[in-house]
Amino acid sequence: MNKSGRLLAVILGAVTVALIVIGTLDPSSTALAYAGGQGLVPSSSTPELAVRDLAAEIGMREWGRAYGSLANKAEFTEQNFQNDLTGYYLSLRTYATLDHFQVRPLHATANDAEMRLVLYWSTVVGTSVSTRDLHVVRDGDHWDVDWPVAKKPDVPPQVIPVNYLRWDVIYPGAGDDWGEQNVEAPHVRIVDMHPVQRAEGVVILGELLNEDIVPAYVSVNATLLDKEQHPIASAGSFDKISHILLPKQVTPFFIIFPNAQLSDVKSIRMTPFSTLVPASADPVIAIDNEHLNPVPDPSLTGQVINQSGQVVNVAHVLGTFYDKSGQVVWVAGEYLDRALLPQTPEAFDIHIPEDLARDISSERTVVATYSERGEQ
Amino acid sequence: MQKTESIEASQRPIPISLSLLLATAVNLPLMLMKLPLKSYDTNFHIFFASHYLHHWFDPWNPKWYAGFSQTTYPPLPQQWVAALSPIFGLEMAYMAVQFAAILLLVVGVYRFAKLWVSPRAASYAALATVFVGAESFLVYSAGQLGTTCAAPIYLNALPFLYEWVRHGKGRSFLKAAVLFTAAATAHHATLLFGSFFFALPVLALAYFDRSEGERVAPPAFVARALAITVVTAAAIAVALLPFWIALIHYPVTQTPIPHPSRANYILSPQWGLNYFIVPYGAMILALPFIFWRGSTTPRLRPLLFGFWVAFLLGLGGTTPVGPILLGRAFEVLTMERFSYWAALLALPFIGLLASELVARYRTRAIVGLSVAAAFTCGFAVAWSTYLSPEGGAEGLDVKSVAAWLNRDGHDQYRYVTLGFGNQISHLARLTDADSVDGEWNSGRMLPELTRYGGGALTNSKFFNKPGLDALRAMLTDADHYGLKWVFVHDPSYNPLLAFAGWRQVDSLDDNTVAVWSKDGVPPATPLNAPQIPPRWQGIMWGICPFGSSILAILVLLIPEKKRQEAAQEYPVDENLVPGRMVS
Numbered sequence: 001m002n003k004s005g006r007l008l009a010v011i012l013g014a015v016t017v018a019l020i021v022i023g024t025l026d027p028s029s030t031a032l033a034y035a036g037g038q039g040l041v042p043s044s045s046t047p048e049l050a051v052r053d054l055a056a057e058i059g060m061r062e063w064g065r066a067y068g069s070l071a072n073k074a075e076f077t078e079q080n081f082q083n084d085l086t087g088y089y090l091s092l093r094t095y096a097t098l099d100h101f102q103v104r105p106l107h108a109t110a111n112d113a114e115m116r117l118v119l120y121w122s123t124v125v126g127t128s129v130s131t132r133d134l135h136v137v138r139d140g141d142h143w144d145v146d147w148p149v150a151k152k153p154d155v156p157p158q159v160i161p162v163n164y165l166r167w168d169v170i171y172p173g174a175g176d177d178w179g180e181q182n183v184e185a186p187h188v189r190i191v192d193m194h195p196v197q198r199a200e201g202v203v204i205l206g207e208l209l210n211e212d213i214v215p216a217y218v219s220v221n222a223t224l225l226d227k228e229q230h231p232i233a234s235a236g237s238f239d240k241i242s243h244i245l246l247p248k249q250v251t252p253f254f255i256i257f258p259n260a261q262l263s264d265v266k267s268i269r270m271t272p273f274s275t276l277v278p279a280s281a282d283p284v285i286a287i288d289n290e291h292l293n294p295v296p297d298p299s300l301t302g303q304v305i306n307q308s309g310q311v312v313n314v315a316h317v318l319g320t321f322y323d324k325s326g327q328v329v330w331v332a333g334e335y336l337d338r339a340l341l342p343q344t345p346e347a348f349d350i351h352i353p354e355d356l357a358r359d360i361s362s363e364r365t366v367v368a369t370y371s372e373r374g375e376q
Numbered sequence: 377m378q379k380t381e382s383i384e385a386s387q388r389p390i391p392i393s394l395s396l397l398l399a400t401a402v403n404l405p406l407m408l409m410k411l412p413l414k415s416y417d418t419n420f421h422i423f424f425a426s427h428y429l430h431h432w433f434d435p436w437n438p439k440w441y442a443g444f445s446q447t448t449y450p451p452l453p454q455q456w457v458a459a460l461s462p463i464f465g466l467e468m469a470y471m472a473v474q475f476a477a478i479l480l481l482v483v484g485v486y487r488f489a490k491l492w493v494s495p496r497a498a499s500y501a502a503l504a505t506v507f508v509g510a511e512s513f514l515v516y517s518a519g520q521l522g523t524t525c526a527a528p529i530y531l532n533a534l535p536f537l538y539e540w541v542r543h544g545k546g547r548s549f550l551k552a553a554v555l556f557t558a559a560a561t562a563h564h565a566t567l568l569f570g571s572f573f574f575a576l577p578v579l580a581l582a583y584f585d586r587s588e589g590e591r592v593a594p595p596a597f598v599a600r601a602l603a604i605t606v607v608t609a610a611a612i613a614v615a616l617l618p619f620w621i622a623l624i625h626y627p628v629t630q631t632p633i634p635h636p637s638r639a640n641y642i643l644s645p646q647w648g649l650n651y652f653i654v655p656y657g658a659m660i661l662a663l664p665f666i667f668w669r670g671s672t673t674p675r676l677r678p679l680l681f682g683f684w685v686a687f688l689l690g691l692g693g694t695t696p697v698g699p700i701l702l703g704r705a706f707e708v709l710t711m712e713r714f715s716y717w718a719a720l721l722a723l724p725f726i727g728l729l730a731s732e733l734v735a736r737y738r739t740r741a742i743v744g745l746s747v748a749a750a751f752t753c754g755f756a757v758a759w760s761t762y763l764s765p766e767g768g769a770e771g772l773d774v775k776s777v778a779a780w781l782n783r784d785g786h787d788q789y790r791y792v793t794l795g796f797g798n799q800i801s802h803l804a805r806l807t808d809a810d811s812v813d814g815e816w817n818s819g820r821m822l823p824e825l826t827r828y829g830g831g832a833l834t835n836s837k838f839f840n841k842p843g844l845d846a847l848r849a850m851l852t853d854a855d856h857y858g859l860k861w862v863f864v865h866d867p868s869y870n871p872l873l874a875f876a877g878w879r880q881v882d883s884l885d886d887n888t889v890a891v892w893s894k895d896g897v898p899p900a901t902p903l904n905a906p907q908i909p910p911r912w913q914g915i916m917w918g919i920c921p922f923g924s925s926i927l928a929i930l931v932l933l934i935p936e937k938k939r940q941e942a943a944q945e946y947p948v949d950e951n952l953v954p955g956r957m958v959s
Binding site for chain 2: 002005006008009012013019020022023024026027028030031032033034035038039040092094095097099122123124125126127217219234235236238239241243271273275277313314316335368370372
């Protein structure tokens with residue numbers, strides 16, 4: 001064995017170790033993302049770092065570690081803490097993952113601080129944002145978070161009378177194909193429609209009425225046509241509509257054509273679809289304390305209350321906004337990422353574009369719901 | 377009773393046939409059990425093979441992504457699966473090809489290791505090949521048929537490269553060029569990175585050895601190296617021409633898809649277990665020896681450097697080497713293949729270590745090495761059970777879904793699955809209907825899929841926001857693609873479908889799969905994609921890659937001229953006393 005060989009072995013070994021140390025102490029963004037944004041030794045030496053570490057542990061669903069780091073953990077169990085974040089009942093939050101988070105300091109002294117934690121949850125229907133204002137307390141050389149746990153809502157024992165309408169559909173036979181109903185589609189009609197040019201593209205707003213005496217499963221497609229009546233683009237209402245319409249019910253719809261220019265459009269072909277489906281008026285969702293908030297942060301706020309006796313797992317609140325002449329000027333919605341428990345109000349907050357807010361004089365709200373046993 | 381063992385016996389290599397028998401004993405039962413079907417990619421390769429079986433000369437496959445070109449993936453192992461499937465059936469043909477690759481690897485490692493170490497140490501390396509965790513991991517968990525087929529072909533080509541450069545033998549030139557070409561048609565990345573990790577060290581070795589025995593002048597050495605490089609590159613360019621055309625015209629520019637092999641294995645120990653402990657196993661204990669012996673023995677240094685770089689890259693995001701050396705490719709490639717190559721490069725060292733340990737400690741060494749090898753292999757094989765690659769599709773039987781799609785004209789529309797994990801390839805093979813999803817990310821061109829950085833739609837939720845964004849984009853454009861059916865094996869997707877205008881219309885497989893449908897969707901029409909390869913490319917694709925492997929088999933039948941072996945000094949520990957008398 002020669003001296004240079006031994007030296008080479010030592011150098012290669014040392015370089016390897018050094019590279020591992022560098023990669024661990026200063027990981028690449030990709031590697032850091034897999035570690036939940038946390039480095040080798042989580043540090044809670046400042047209030048902000050303490051909140052960041054907690055959020056990173058929540059993001060990795062390390063409930064035990066996150067709960068263990070809380071200053072007020074004696075006030076609730078780890079299961080309470082986890083349910084507070086993921087929901088006590090099946091909801092959008094149950095399967096959501098934390099996409100990213102933001103931490104903002106609100107107030108700080110030498111021994112405690114107020115921090116705002118904004119959590120951006122990725123759910124199947126889109127991003128859901130939740131904000132928590134946290135009290136952070138100093139404990140020696142590190143800081144711990146007081147978690148403001150929202151305990152499980154107590155629904156008092158009660159009897160809910162069930163007297164809603166329900167429509168069943170009798171199919172030709174158990175062995176027959178579902179598609180061979182040969183039943184006339186319910187009569188639906190577009191009662192309002194007009195296109196709007198927005199920065200993100202052409203938007204078509206409108207309302208659809210179920211004129212029939214049976215429930216309908218509806219959707220609306222639109223095709224933009226140029227001067228030669230050639231199609232420019234086609235799109236559907238996707239989730240900006242309430243798909244199940246009971247007799248005489250109206251739903252707003254919103255169809256967007258990204259990057260399209262209204263000046264290129266000569267006409268629009270609207271195609272409403274309707275299918276006869278079984279449906280019921282349950283669950284009944286009431287809307288309370290609605291309020292149109294003016295600029296600078298225009299929104300529609302209020303509460304929805306599940307008046308039925310069953311848990312609603314997901315609710316989609318759709319607001320239709322009208323001008324003084326009664327024309328639809330905007331349609332927007334918000335998914336509630338918490339389950340709606342019977343008789344328990346849940347707040348909603350639908351953002352309205354600032355430039356349209358001044359034109360809005362009235363609104364109408366509908367709620368589409370999804371329950372584990374079936375959608376409404 | 378006194379036992380004796382001669383010095384000669386202790387220096388004799390372990391017969392390669394014994395290693396092959398051992399490889400057969402370990403792997404054949406697992407192949408007959410079709411264990412690789414549980415892996416991530418096995419069904420994907422069988423799906424490709426299924427297309428070749430029915431459309432050998434038409435690489436445009438409409439069953440995924442509303443149509444994609446199979447010229448985006450080197451076809452050799454899949455074409456062999458297709459070629460053998462009339463005899464064995466597709467699944468067993470896959471097992472046969474994979475099994476052949478395993479056996480070929482034993483031979484390849486032996487021949488490659490013989491360049492570096494004594495025949496006896498090389499025979500130990502070949503024996504160790506049977507138990508390498510990285511091989512078992514790739515075969516039984518990852519299902520990387522292309523990588524595990526290309527590597528043995530490549531390893532078998534390297535001794536011919538050495539022979540050509542050292543001795544200028546035309547037959548070696550021919551065999552090396554043909555085998556390299558065949559390896560490239562099995563897996564392009566193996567050729568690309570193998571040139572750096574495997575071929576460059578062999579060329580360096582040939583250069584170091586140039587003054588021993590039959591001397592070769594430096595200009596002749598350079599000329600030979602250039603000649604083989606140019607000819608091989610030209611052959612590969614022709615054999616994979618449709619692949620290069622597809623790559624140049626449609627480079628992979630999509631948003632990178634996360635892969636945990638790029639994690640830091642210390643900060644994310646669960647991935648360290650998966651991508652470091654499992655593939656390397658007991659080989660980790662030999663790392664100090666590899667570094668020490670590779671450094672102190674000048675002849676082994678090229679091999680050590682090849683191993684070292686592959687090893688560092690195989691560590692993924694644990695070191696900054698991957699992002700620095702690979703650049704954007706770090707976000708596209710998966711890193712477990714580098715660990716595989718590192719493990720193969722380590723095998724000559726392992727063979728050397730094993731032969732020295734056995735020479736010194738006899739039975740104790742044999743027992744210890746056997747236990748370490750068995751645990752390494754056993755753990756890697758069993759790993760697919762502990763960390764299931766099936767992506768939530770355990771127990772899912774897609775036959776009922778395929779039957780549903782194949783009846784009543786349902787296959788006029790496209791479909792997508794949710795929660796089907798690695799079973800989407802299996803389903804695609806069984807059904808006549810086309811899908812907008814798929815498992816070959818580099819082959820997809822639909823903007824809804826390439827824009828966000830999610831993988832297969834069926835696993836959307838595992839890619840978090842990018843995956844779910846891609847799914848919503850695809851459902852939004854359902855009409856455009858004739859996408860009418862969604863098969864759901866994971867109810868967490870139900871709220872999205874319910875609010876987006878899809879209705880559950882049926883349930884299958886004991887209510888474990890729900891069929892959702894959208895009204896008003898027009899029947900699917902073929903996309904007039906510019907990526908559709910012209911006819912001549914299809915013919916080339918059907919002939920050249922497979923032909924290169926046939927040619928490789930034929931040229932290997934050409935006998936080698938016996939050359940007087942020059943006395944070769946192999947690295948041994950000078951403190952050892954090999955072949956001592958034992959009693």
